[in-house]
Amino acid sequence: MPREARLRGESHGQTASNVAAVSQTEPRNGLQSTQLPVGSDTDEKMGAASNSTQRTRADRKERNMSETSDPQTHISPLPSEYSQDELSSKASSASDSVSASIDAQSTTSSCDEEEPLYNIHKIGSSVQDILAKDTLTASAVNDKHIAIGTSSGMLYVVTKEGLLHKGFQFHTAKVQQVVLDSTGTFIASAGMDGLVCIASLHTSEQYRFDFQRPMQTIALEPGFGNRSSRAFVCGGMNSALVHREKRWFGHKETILHSGEGPIWTLSWHDRWIAWANDRGVRVLDVYTHNVITLIASPQPSIRMELARCHLFWRDPLTLLIAQGQRITVANIRSRFQEAEDVLQNVSSLSTLIPNLNTNEPNYFAEITEIFQVDYLVSGIAYFQDRIITLAYRAHPDDLQALHNGAVRYQHDAQLQELCVIDDQGEEIGSDLVYMDDVHARCNDLHLASCWLPKKSSSDSRDDFLLYVAGRRTMIVAQPRTEKDHLEWLLERHEYGQVLEQLERMGKDQAQALELDYHEIGREYLHHLIEEQHDYSTAASNFARLLGNDAAAWEEFLWLYLDRHELDAALPYIPTQEPQLSEVVYDMVLVHLLHTDERRLLQTLRTWPAELYSRQAVAAAIQDRASSSSTLVACLAELFLAGHAPGKALQYLLQLRDPTVFALIREHNLFTDVQDKLAQLVELDQDIAGTQKPPSDAVTPLLVDHQHSIPIQRAMSQLDAYPWYAYHYLDALFDRDPESIGSYANQLVSFYAEYQYSKLMSFLRTMSSMYSFEKAYKVCVKHDYVPEMIFLLGRTGDTRGALNLIIERLHDVHMAIDFVKQQDDTELWDQLLVYSRDRPEFLRALLEQVGGEVDFARIMRNIPENLTIPGLKPAVIKALHTMHLQASLLDDCSAVQFHAVQGLVAQYDAALRAARYCDAQTRCIVCDQLLLVHAQPAMMFFCFHSAHLKCITSIPSRFSDADPFMQPTRSFSGTYADNRRAWLSLDQTSEEPDFSSLSSQTQSVQPTNHAKILSEAQKQALQRTKQLHTLPLAQSGCPICAQRQAYSLE
Incomplete structure (x- = not known):
């Protein structure tokens, strides 16, 4: 990891008035050029304009230095009023301090291998042949071609593959700079012979200009090949920035700026032209030809002949400036936009108007950041929000000498690197660049970048390429892709990181990278097993890396068995998705049988029974089960898994397993245990921890399933366990008292011994089932006097x-x-x-x-x-x-007397009640009208009426009558029924209203009513006397008697 230090400045949003001071203008060739003043005033104003703070950054590795290393050098933020000299001095001292600290660290520790940032390779073919005969002095690239300028003055245009496309012999001396226009159709060069040449790559169009002084740099206007003006700017030792464009009658030349020494480099982007001279970097607005800013060179500065300034437009309004050991970031801003921002923060326009100068340019440049590095910058580019620099690491003595004004290098460079710096100024990585030229100097190295178009519509982004050129070598560096990164990790056996990244990518993206996740996973597993011997880690990754590949699972499990490491894989063996072959599961179980019986039991409990051969495994276990309770439990699990709970029951009873009772109920194994009640009782005692548990599990099982375990069979086995026999008989008695008939005497003894409170009630309710003599003896034995008294009384x-x-x-x-x-x-x-x-x-x-x-x-x-x-x-x-x-007897007698008296009165009233009869009354026997043809009739107290001859025709003995004869009912009979209901009412109640019946008798009323009634009465009395002498009349109504005899009503 290279070493670096940083000095950074941050903008604090200064207004237009304090960003840059405008100097007096100097007319030059009819053009006005606005510039910032130079010298000490400029330095002070630049300090105020940027309003930035700067600090040094030691190398990241220095944070982990040993305690014996020197402490890091910290630089506090700089005040905004520091002059440029002070700023440069502090940056230089910070860099020296950091370099010394890193040198000390390098003697005590070494860096781990880091992944390169780029794929780097040399451009061969024609380029190699050219540079074998000549020396490269300038280069440029675009998306199609590479342009090379040599020390002999030749220009070469080669393809991306290094094949020669075209050559030009324009110069007689070294080519200082070569450029390709943005359309890729023109090439331009500036040489030491004072010539500036422009030529088309596809036509014969060419331009040649002689400025009589060595020319250092040239820039073509944007879209040069598509514009008719064919404008360009150039500069060199003539100290003038010259602008030329094509007109009708030739080229028009304009001096945009001059008088500040040689122009070493320039860049034309959009509407801005930036150039560097000995005083610094200026930016000009092409539309107005106004210089909007001057960014002064760091002091003390390194001579441009030894370390050229490099310009790169990050975007249309951001310029990156690399000079010596400093990188400056400048943003171009609109002065009007700045004024609007100020207006939002002021309450009155009167305070702002006097400060607005209408003579100032519309735009200005604001320095937002300054990065100090510990190497000389030979080139600069920008990619993915990162600054890329070509680092020339000069000898420390040369660096100090260059800052002191040296004019040459005394030592060869230590190395060259491509460094990547983030937006905070932190170096996040670097790659060494081998140029095969130990004598190369800073200005002998060149860095160019370009974007290649997408190869197909499916590509997600363009390719970015960096070209590094030396005097004898040209290389291309391409940022490493995700696939490159993963392959680099695989080469170093970092399988874990590769797999994690592939998992984040997803299946489709991994396939696009032509990487097989499972294949890499298997390589990782073999690496863990064969090289690291980490069987546990490998086994823990089986599921993730092998997936549902059953063959791969079996391969690794057999490998673990051969290595005697199968125990490490046991927790991860799958039972479904994928399901392995039966022989693999049998192999695992047999292995556990010989190594770990407890684990075998646990495995049998967790694995589905369908996975392995139950019979084979059971046979293997039975040979060894006699001496191991764990293996007995294994047999029980096997039979349970094989849906043979009856066979498993005997092993569970042998183990005194508490789940036996639940197993019996769940699988209805009552027939299997009808002769094993003693074992169940002992198991229950073990579970309860006492010989006489207050509640047991055996009794409910026996009581609920008497059909499977008969009482006689149960009692024959419970005789040795009287407590359980008592509970059993007591529960039977509660459910069905008749079921204990033959065991009543025994239950009397059990109640007398275990549950005295139930004895008396049992003796009272079940006296027909037990022997009084035996019960009395039991009570005498226990001296239960109340029960003895009861039994003596019953006997x-x-x-x-x-x-x-x-x-x-x-x-x-x-x-x-x-x-x-x-x-x-x-x-x-x-x-x-x-x-x-x-x-x-x-x-x-x-x-x-x-x-x-x-x-x-x-x-x-x-x-x-x-x-x-x-x-x-x-x-x-x-x-x-x-x-x-x-007193109670007297009162009861009085109440009874009054009640009888009331009944007698009611009976008397019933006898005295009137009996109704009219012309509609019918005989209840023949159902004919009663009062016709002057036939004698009878009326009973039950209000039935009948002809006398009909009454006499009724059998005298009811046994001779038809029991199913339905007697007819007349109106008088109906009235009789109702009348009985009336008589049951209180005597004070009113008689029923017979007015409804009067209408029925009006049609048959006799004319001489009084006379008829008198005769009728006489006849009635005579006939009544006669009838009273007849036995039929004395026996009462035969119809009612018949009904009572046959219970018809």
């Missing part, structure tokens, strides 16, 4: 039960309740006998006086002189209870 030994209550429990209330439940007089007698000499029992009996216990009997049973605490309250309570009972 009929009430006296024994009462004795237990009295003797063991001494609970008088329980004894009384027990006697009440039994409702046995003898038990009352036994209780009274037992209570004779027990005051607390007597008091309790008195308090319980009721229907079961006679108060007088209790009182008579009390011995004389027996003291009973609380007797008086007990007697009072007993008497009160008796009085209350008597």
Whole structure:
């Protein structure tokens, strides 16, 4: 990495009035030329005009120097009022300091190899032949040709490939400069013989001008080949800037500027002409022929004969100036635009108008940046926002001598470089240039650049070329492309960087570069394995670099197996996309079987079972599984993966795996475990950490699947585990009490031992299922008195039960309740006998006086002189209870009497109720009109009516009647049904309204109503007397009786 230092100045946006001072004008050949004054005044004004700060920059590598190295030299920003002499002095001292520091560093450390910035190669063929016989003194390039001027005065035009296109013998002395116009059709040259020549490359058009003094430089107007004026400017030792253009009667010559020494170089771009002389660089506006600025040369300056000034237009308004060890950036700005900017910042025009000078040029140049480098600049170009310089690294002694005014070099150059500088003045890279001429000086080197047109419409950009020419050699440098960069990395085995960049590019762009991502990836993997032996890193990149290439995966896995490094690749072996062959997965599993059993188990749990041969792997494991629980687990995993959970179950039980219960439920393996309940119980105990877990996993499994595991089979295996047997029977009893019939006695024992709170309820509810004798023995064993009392009571030994209550429990209330439940007089007698000499029992009996216990009997049973605490309250309570009972009985009798009385009254009202009958009333038997033909009829209290002959025709015994006969219903029958509903109402309710029926009887009303009613009454009374003597009339309505007999209604 070359060494450099920088001195940079930044513009602070000065207004037009302080950017440049306008000097007095000097008329020259009828033209006025506006220029900046020179000398010390100019230096001060340039300092104020640029208003820039400058600082030195040590080489980037100097930041990493060892602690023994000298500290870096820092230069503070310079004030805007520094003179040019001060500016140059500080820049020179900064450069010397940095160079010394870098020299010290170079003795203690070495640089790593850096990628070149350009592809550099020599131009051979005709160029090599020309320079073998002559010396190159000038060169120019465009997109089609290369122009060469030699020390003998010859001009050569060659193609880009170096083939000679045309030659011209215009000069008799060294050619100082050669140029090609922007159209590529004309060549122009300036020589030491004072001649300036212009010639067409395709026609015979030529121009030759003799200025009698050595000419140093020439520039053609933009678009020279397309313009009829054929204008150009030139200059040299005659100290005049001469402008010539073609007119009708010859060429017109104009002196644009003169009087400041030889003109060493010039450049014509758009409307601006820039040239350099001993005082500095001036810029002229072609439209107005006004010089808009003077940029003074650095002081002390190096003679132009030893280090020529170079001009390059970065864009139409930005000029790059390289002279000696300084690079200046100048921007051309409009004075009117500057005034507008000022107007936006002032509140009144009155403060600005006096400062506006209408005699000043419309444009001015503003120095925006100054870069100080530690080499002499032999040429300058611009590419992709970067300044490119051709660096001539002179001997340090020569540099010092040149600044002190030396007129020659004492030493040969150390080296030449193409340097790249960013917009901050930082050198970001450089390439060495080998010119095969150790005696070349700064002005013997030339740098030119051009853009080549796109080769095709698919190209994204033009090609940029740099041409470096020496006295005997011409080389071309092309910025390296992305493909060049990647190939350079590949040559140095930097595969990682290449792959990362290809990933960022994408597949299409990588293919355009003719680079195969996967092929490079495989090379990278082989490099890691074969050269670096980094198997882990290589394996971690398999997925990214091999992709879905199954063959490549298998190749590397077999390679890892051969190198005994397969463990490094295990985490990255794919199971899908791509899926490898079965033999590869079998190979991996067998390898793990012999090296790492735990990893084998983990792999079996993660790999799909379809990848490998389960039978082969299981057979290999079974040969070694007897001594390893891990291999037993592997077998279980294999059978699970092979959808054989029944076979896996035995291995899981052997391992005491907690997932057994979930496996049994998930795959319905109850038949498989019906003879393995002991193992399940022991597994559950291990999981719970106790022999008697409060809740277990075995019981729900057995209860929920009784059809698969019968109760008898389960109990035969749970006998050795009474706690689980108890839980099992208890759960069965809760679900289906009838299912435990044969195990009821055993459940009584379990409740007595494990769950006493459930014992009594079980004894009460399931008394038909267990043996009272065995249950009593169990209760006696555990001394459960209440249960013993219950069992004695159920077996009929009430006296024994009462004795237990009295003797063991001494609970008088329980004894009384027990006697009440039994409702046995003898038990009352036994209780009274037992209570004779027990005051607390007597008091309790008195308090319980009721229907079961006679108060007088209790009182008579009390011995004389027996003291009973609380007797008086007990007697009072007993008497009160008796009085209350008597009162309740009286009240109940009164309520009953009144209720009966009401029913009797209601019945009497029903008997007294009127029975309606009219001409429309029909016989309920024959369904004929009842009151026609003077037939005798009967009306019952049920409001049924019938002819007497119809009644007598009904069978006397209902068993002889047709049970399916449907009796007819007359209007009177319907009325009878309704009437029964009315009679059920309260007696105070009003009788129903029969007005609706009056209209039905109007048509049959007799004329002598009173007489008919009287006769009818007589006949009715007689017939009623007769009917009452008949058994049929005494038995009531036969129709209702028939309905009740057959339940027809």
